[in-house]
Amino acid sequence: MEDKETIEELKQPSSKKKEVVIHIKGLKKAFGEKEVLKNINLDVHRGENVVILGKSGTGKSVTIECIAGMLAPDEGEVKVFGDEVAGMTEKQLKELRTKIGFLFQSGALYDSMTVRENLEFPLKRVLKVRDQAEIDSRIEEALDGVGLMDAIEKMPSELSGGMRKRLGLARTLIVKPEIMLYDEPTTGLDPVTSREISQLILKMQKKYKTTSIIITHDMECAEITADRVVVMNDGEYIAEGSFEDIKRSKDEFVRSFF
Amino acid sequence: MAEQALSGWKKWLEGSGDQVIFLKGFFRNMFRGGFEWSEFVRQCYEIGYKSFTLVGVTAFIMGLVLALQLRPTLVSFGAESMLPRTLAISIIREIGPVITALICAGKIASGIGAELGSMKVTEQIDAMDVSGANPMQYLVVTRILATTFMVPLLTLLGDVIGLAGGFLAININGKVTLMLYYSKCIDSIGFSDLLPAFIKTIFFGFVIGFIGCYKGYNSNKGTESVGISANSAVVAASLWIFVIDAIVVQVSNIIIY
Numbered sequence: 001m002e003d004k005e006t007i008e009e010l011k012q013p014s015s016k017k018k019e020v021v022i023h024i025k026g027l028k029k030a031f032g033e034k035e036v037l038k039n040i041n042l043d044v045h046r047g048e049n050v051v052i053l054g055k056s057g058t059g060k061s062v063t064i065e066c067i068a069g070m071l072a073p074d075e076g077e078v079k080v081f082g083d084e085v086a087g088m089t090e091k092q093l094k095e096l097r098t099k100i101g102f103l104f105q106s107g108a109l110y111d112s113m114t115v116r117e118n119l120e121f122p123l124k125r126v127l128k129v130r131d132q133a134e135i136d137s138r139i140e141e142a143l144d145g146v147g148l149m150d151a152i153e154k155m156p157s158e159l160s161g162g163m164r165k166r167l168g169l170a171r172t173l174i175v176k177p178e179i180m181l182y183d184e185p186t187t188g189l190d191p192v193t194s195r196e197i198s199q200l201i202l203k204m205q206k207k208y209k210t211t212s213i214i215i216t217h218d219m220e221c222a223e224i225t226a227d228r229v230v231v232m233n234d235g236e237y238i239a240e241g242s243f244e245d246i247k248r249s250k251d252e253f254v255r256s257f258f
Numbered sequence: 259m260a261e262q263a264l265s266g267w268k269k270w271l272e273g274s275g276d277q278v279i280f281l282k283g284f285f286r287n288m289f290r291g292g293f294e295w296s297e298f299v300r301q302c303y304e305i306g307y308k309s310f311t312l313v314g315v316t317a318f319i320m321g322l323v324l325a326l327q328l329r330p331t332l333v334s335f336g337a338e339s340m341l342p343r344t345l346a347i348s349i350i351r352e353i354g355p356v357i358t359a360l361i362c363a364g365k366i367a368s369g370i371g372a373e374l375g376s377m378k379v380t381e382q383i384d385a386m387d388v389s390g391a392n393p394m395q396y397l398v399v400t401r402i403l404a405t406t407f408m409v410p411l412l413t414l415l416g417d418v419i420g421l422a423g424g425f426l427a428i429n430i431n432g433k434v435t436l437m438l439y440y441s442k443c444i445d446s447i448g449f450s451d452l453l454p455a456f457i458k459t460i461f462f463g464f465v466i467g468f469i470g471c472y473k474g475y476n477s478n479k480g481t482e483s484v485g486i487s488a489n490s491a492v493v494a495a496s497l498w499i500f501v502i503d504a505i506v507v508q509v510s511n512i513i514i515y
């Protein structure tokens with residue numbers, strides 16, 4: 001990790017050389033009276049892992065829901081691959097979503113389907129893979145990655161909390177999306193599994209050049225995966241830099257995470 | 259009071275608008291290509307096959323009771339031989355379709371409402387949507403078509419079993435054979451009895467699936483909303499069944515006579 005770089009240095013070369021994949025500017029979002037996002041600005045470059053830290057209920061999930069087009073912003077722009085998400089037709093949005101992987105905080109497993117069917121679903125219906133041999137080998141690869149090979153014929157209700165989390169991760173990663181939005185990938189897992197998941201996120205980045213936003217409260221996960229960390233409080237980003245920068249920050253709020 | 263009533267109307271209007279949009283979504287996704295055949299067949303099994311017993315038992319008892327109730331009246335007019343004919347017409351025209359549809363509203367519409375509602379609450383529908391799959395096509399189109407297809411079949415089954423129930427009641431005295439009874443029933447039914455009854459069951463089936471899906475798919479997040487979806491699906495579907503019944507009877511009377 002390039003811990004010597006300051007925030008400025010880190011930003012400069014990347015914005016010149018690397019393509020901006022996700023561009024958020026002046027994003028605002030309110031639910032009724034409650035202003036959740038007040039002014040969010042963020043550029044994520046191709047192949048970069050950005051970790052978002054922040055207290056519960058500050059709008060981290062809302063931010064990535066705006067990126068995936070599940071929520072429409074009240075103000076400001078959210079561009080993915082250079083196109084405004086809010087202005088897309090249904091078809092364009094569908095197209096974009098095949099390139100985005102979204103790991104739900106709750107897992108959102110299809111609970112009427114077995115583990116295998118959960119993984120088959122995106123392969124058959126999003127990537128339209130028809131070849132059963134290819135489907136099987138990809139399922140195997142995905143389950144191996146999260147260590148769930150034994151559970152392949154189980155129903156989600158028969159899995160433990162951590163296993164459910166890992167299955168959710170496998171289901172999202174199986175389509176090898178260009179952008180990954182992880183909503184608390186390691187919450188509720190034991191330290192060993194957490195570390196394995198963090199390594200897996202890192203591996204995805206290296207192997208497939210995946211661009212990722214990772215929301216987490218787990219400092220170890222942040223340390224392992226982050227190229228850049230942004231800290232969020234009260235609807236705004238208040239600090240940004242490499243993990244080491246953030247760790248050395250003087251700001252009391254930022255410090256309280258460590 | 260007035261304000262409350264006004265906001266109630268506004269909500270109702272908004273709801274109607276949403277339903278029209280949902281209906282449009284259904285038709286668009288039905289003809290989109292990539293029809294989910296295996297899920298459709300599975301839903302037909304879940305929805306249709308698993309309701310056979312319930313519909314059968316209810317229809318049998320209805321037929322039996324109806325025959326027992328009709329009999330004294332017909333006997334007092336000396337028209338006991340009219341019993342099979344009266345039974346056949348009332349069961350096939352009205353009682354079979356409506357009772358079957360109401361039972362299906364209670365069992366199927368609530369089931370769909372609760373199932374899709376809980377999928378909504380646990381973000382499964384969002385997950386399908388955001389992954390680029392098509393939940394309208396996979397979940398909604400298959401279910402609505404399955405009910406549209408299965409409710410008429412269930413009604414047919416209900417009619418036949420209902421008549422069998424009537425036979426049992428008549429045959430307590432053992433005067434008529436089953437063959438004679440059924441042939442008498444069939445003779446007394448005309449095309450003008452069958453066709454409107456059949457058409458109406460198709461609408462019943464559609465409305466059961468549609469309301470169930472709509473209520474479930476649009477349920478709010480939160481556990482209690484699953485119950486609300488299931489409940490309001492039954493209420494709305496039952497109401498629609500009576501409305502459709504009234505309309506179809508009126509229209510077919512105008513056309514046929």
Ligand SMILES: Nc1ncnc2c1ncn2[C@@H]1O[C@H](COP(=O)(O)OP(=O)(O)OP(=O)(O)O)[C@@H](O)[C@H]1O
Nearest residue numbers: 031034036054055056057058059060061062063105
């Ligand atoms: N669909 C919605 N409707 C209304 N309010 C919402 C909705 N989604 C989120 N909120 C509100 O927005 C705020 C931020 O929610 P969000 O889920 O983004 O928090 P978070 O930062 O992800 O927190 P956590 O770390 O606990 O997941 C919360 O106060 C929540 O009540």
Ligand SMILES: [Mg+2]
Nearest residue numbers: 060061105183
């Ligand atoms: Mg969250």
